[in-house]
Amino acid sequence: MVTSRAKVLNLTFHGIGERPNGEHEDEASIWLSVEQFNFVLDFIKGRQDIFITFDDGNKSDVEIALPLLLKRGIKAAFFVCPGNFGSSGYLTGEDVHSLSRAGMIIGSHGMHHRDWRQLKNEELMGDLRVSREILEKETEQPISYVACPGGSYDRRVLNYLKKAGYERVYTSDTGYSRPDAFLQARNTIHSNINPDLLRRIIEQRTWNSAGFIRVVKKCIKRWC
Ligand SMILES: [Zn+2]
Incomplete structure (x- = not known):
């Protein structure tokens, strides 16, 4: 098992519990039940080399995840889109304030979750600055x-993220x-998570030809 202090394994979660009012239909594969989330937290509790992150600013961040993290003394990062504040099923500005006051890290996930590669230079810089x-x-x-x-x-x-002054950029590149x-790099936890799969993610035993292709793609993204 990889336990070197020189490395960290970042895990990504999205929603926990019931998806609100049938929304997020296309996100069924990235929503976990409360039981699954509890199981993952218990599995990784005390591991200094594992860091938990949440994307998209779902309401379950504050309603479900926060108390379960606090109960175990786990500090996590929440990446939120300010453009969604107050929309049904999403965090409000006050919720984000609560997460921060509880000791959690808050980060930007863009104003409106737009693909940054598709934005023109000025739009991109605006998105990065205004959201922050x-x-x-x-x-x-x-x-x-x-x-x-x-x-x-x-x-x-990546150049614009540096120019905008960000210090850590979380991707979905795995590893x-x-x-x-x-x-x-981050590793998304899907709704099919179980003890064996989690163990394999932590030990990075999911390597195969697809894993090799991901590494090649990651290198291309950094340089193109
Ligand atoms: Zn997202």
């Missing part, structure tokens, strides 16, 4: 973490990362 300004106002804390919407990035996006690296 809103989050800094809500949390009264500096915001230096960001997660790419849809895991989508390329070299231009372990160095804790101090600018680019942080």
